[in-house]
Amino acid sequence: MATTAATTAATTAATTAVEADGAASRAAPGAAPRLRPRRPVQRALFPYLLVAPAVLYLLLITLYPGVYAIYQSFFVVQFTQWFPTGFDNYTLLWDDPDFWAALWNTFVIGGIALTLQAVIALTLAFFAYRDPLIRGWRIIFLMPMLFMPSAVAFLWKLAFSDGRVISDLLMGLGLVSANIDFLGNVWNARLMLIVADVWQWTPFLFIIFVAALQAQDKEIEEAARLDGARWGQIFFNISLPLIRPVIAVAVVLRGIDITTMFAKVFIMTQGTPGGATETISFFIYRMGFRTFDFGYASTAAALMLVFTIVVAQVLLKQFFRSGRV
Amino acid sequence: MARIELRNVRKQWGPLVGVSDVSLTIGDEEFLVLLGPSGCGKTTTMRMIAGLEQPTGGTVAIDGELMNDVDARDRDVAMVFQGYALYPNMTIYENIRFPLRMRKVPKAQHDGLVRRAAAMVDLGDYLDRKPAALSGGQRQRAALARAIVREPQVFLMDEPLSNLDAKLRTAMRVQLKHLQRQLKITTVYVTHDQIEAMTLADRIVIMDGGRIQQIGTPDQIYADPANTFVAGFIGSPPMNLIDGTLEAGVFTAPGIRVEGVHGGNGAMREVTLGIRPEDCHIGGPTAHLTGTVYGVEPTGEQTFVSLRTGRDLIEIKAHRGFRAGLDSTAQASFDLDHLYVFDRANGQRLR
Ligand SMILES: Nc1ncnc2c1ncn2[C@@H]1O[C@H](COP(=O)(O)OP(=O)(O)OP(=O)(O)O)[C@@H](O)[C@H]1O
Ligand SMILES: [Mg+2]
Numbered sequence: 172m173a174t175t176a177a178t179t180a181a182t183t184a185a186t187t188a189v190e191a192d193g194a195a196s197r198a199a200p201g202a203a204p205r206l207r208p209r210r211p212v213q214r215a216l217f218p219y220l221l222v223a224p225a226v227l228y229l230l231l232i233t234l235y236p237g238v239y240a241i242y243q244s245f246f247v248v249q250f251t252q253w254f255p256t257g258f259d260n261y262t263l264l265w266d267d268p269d270f271w272a273a274l275w276n277t278f279v280i281g282g283i284a285l286t287l288q289a290v291i292a293l294t295l296a297f298f299a300y301r302d303p304l305i306r307g308w309r310i311i312f313l314m315p316m317l318f319m320p321s322a323v324a325f326l327w328k329l330a331f332s333d334g335r336v337i338s339d340l341l342m343g344l345g346l347v348s349a350n351i352d353f354l355g356n357v358w359n360a361r362l363m364l365i366v367a368d369v370w371q372w373t374p375f376l377f378i379i380f381v382a383a384l385q386a387q388d389k390e391i392e393e394a395a396r397l398d399g400a401r402w403g404q405i406f407f408n409i410s411l412p413l414i415r416p417v418i419a420v421a422v423v424l425r426g427i428d429i430t431t432m433f434a435k436v437f438i439m440t441q442g443t444p445g446g447a448t449e450t451i452s453f454f455i456y457r458m459g460f461r462t463f464d465f466g467y468a469s470t471a472a473a474l475m476l477v478f479t480i481v482v483a484q485v486l487l488k489q490f491f492r493s494g495r496v
Numbered sequence: 497m498a499r500i501e502l503r504n505v506r507k508q509w510g511p512l513v514g515v516s517d518v519s520l521t522i523g524d525e526e527f528l529v530l531l532g533p534s535g536c537g538k539t540t541t542m543r544m545i546a547g548l549e550q551p552t553g554g555t556v557a558i559d560g561e562l563m564n565d566v567d568a569r570d571r572d573v574a575m576v577f578q579g580y581a582l583y584p585n586m587t588i589y590e591n592i593r594f595p596l597r598m599r600k601v602p603k604a605q606h607d608g609l610v611r612r613a614a615a616m617v618d619l620g621d622y623l624d625r626k627p628a629a630l631s632g633g634q635r636q637r638a639a640l641a642r643a644i645v646r647e648p649q650v651f652l653m654d655e656p657l658s659n660l661d662a663k664l665r666t667a668m669r670v671q672l673k674h675l676q677r678q679l680k681i682t683t684v685y686v687t688h689d690q691i692e693a694m695t696l697a698d699r700i701v702i703m704d705g706g707r708i709q710q711i712g713t714p715d716q717i718y719a720d721p722a723n724t725f726v727a728g729f730i731g732s733p734p735m736n737l738i739d740g741t742l743e744a745g746v747f748t749a750p751g752i753r754v755e756g757v758h759g760g761n762g763a764m765r766e767v768t769l770g771i772r773p774e775d776c777h778i779g780g781p782t783a784h785l786t787g788t789v790y791g792v793e794p795t796g797e798q799t800f801v802s803l804r805t806g807r808d809l810i811e812i813k814a815h816r817g818f819r820a821g822l823d824s825t826a827q828a829s830f831d832l833d834h835l836y837v838f839d840r841a842n843g844q845r846l847r
Contacts, residue, residue, distance in 0.1 A: 390579055393577075397546060
């Protein structure tokens, strides 16, 4: 039999089968959808109706406290009595050295911790992402993240100050001769917070970075390999620019979270020594719940809200612009 | 310069066999074309030469040196990927320059080399764009330029012209051939396109189902096919393959009778007779075939006629002025010097 003929016959048979199939499904009883006409107004409103519950919920739990704080920032609050003061809280805050110190502490502690965890996570991700076993390890890396923030804080408080584990370790290695009073020195105290935060959150960034690196087109790496690039060169020339938006989002999310660092400060240092570890969150807490100056605390909160939004917005825009493909 | 040797190379992914038992020597400066249907293992073979895929078995050697454990980066091959694999974050200029930067070519030469490669693939106007802003054909040319910008030991090209329009493809084909002759770089080239294979290759490797079916010069592949697969794969339209019986030099099939056929030992046997459309003649001195006209397709320079015999549809390349009414009776003769006889059981050629 001629091959051409055979192919033609096969094709014809297949076509016929498909047609028969199509006819059968079209003829199925009751398959026609009921046509329900909708007026244009209805059609326009329908999507809003669908998202309304979610929006309402979000407004209640996020926007309401924010607006409440901003409103409260224009009052002096003495328990149940509110006295309007206009912008007095803001001018007071502006002249309050404690506020500026808290802002600086937050920036220094958060900045160093964030930089460290991002760099460590990216370095680990670079070495790990080509490893096929990494998927199996993932859960182990996730563990520090799964601890409650207060648990992490207690853990490190124990290691640094109460249990002196770190001091003992350093003495055992012969690096120091006496117990270190971590709370007695500005940078040692900050170091405690930084170490705890890096330990807790590096895995989070690591997982995200590994996922981003694994998602990139493998053929591009292969092409670069054949073009003579080392793994490091591939990383800096190709991978890093490509995953930049992912890094930006992860770091900004982490940054927003780190500016509100509270549990660790509350448990590990209480702002000591001399307020060197007092973050903005702890400052707000101290104003609100130690001096009961809720209006003043709300003012700081409102300022931080604006500040965070602006910084995050600028950073994201910047990263996305330069990372554009 | 490089001589590539593949010995019993195999690639398996679990039970899935991509390439099985490929043995092949590619001479220095040779232009070798891998030709075969989709999924036959062309890309896989090429990736094993490049070092992107570790062979499951067998050895790959370049210039007599075993390459199995040599990293892809150190083999000094340049490859055009089937999916282009351009770097999306770089402009086309930077893409083409990348191999020069990585291979430590002196900076002063970069610009000249990049522009020369870009000009060769007719890409001069697009150098400042990112790959995402190019059409498929432009991307393909950028990928080609990136491969030819430097002088490696080996060129590996995986369907580098598949997305170009006919005119550009022809022009690029000539360019590539010229470039390869000039640079004298061993080249392995994958294509689906027979014309490309025939015109470019020093030798063609026909693959099917992960195995090599035949290796030979374009002339050998065309004039001396080793089995029915090669016979039916090469030529456009492909060779007519007619199942029938051969006894004492006489081939018979419904509506067909040919005397003086060589092959076999004279005993009756089931065979497949192969005859190219261009070796059949309408009318002619002896009528080997009688059938009815099933289709007439004039293309301008020639006319393709299909004749239906008892069971088969025979393609014939006829004179360009030939016309006939459908279902009219026609007779054709075969050129006896260009008959091919294959064993019907295994498809192998009987000589
Ligand atoms: N990573 C892989 N895992 C499993 N099977 C694979 C893999 N890569 C290729 N294959 C299989 O190996 C066979 C050969 O693939 P290959 O890519 O070499 O085909 P090809 O000849 O290049 O086809 P095409 O002409 O369509 O590009 C195919 O059947 C394919 O499905
Ligand atoms: Mg392929």
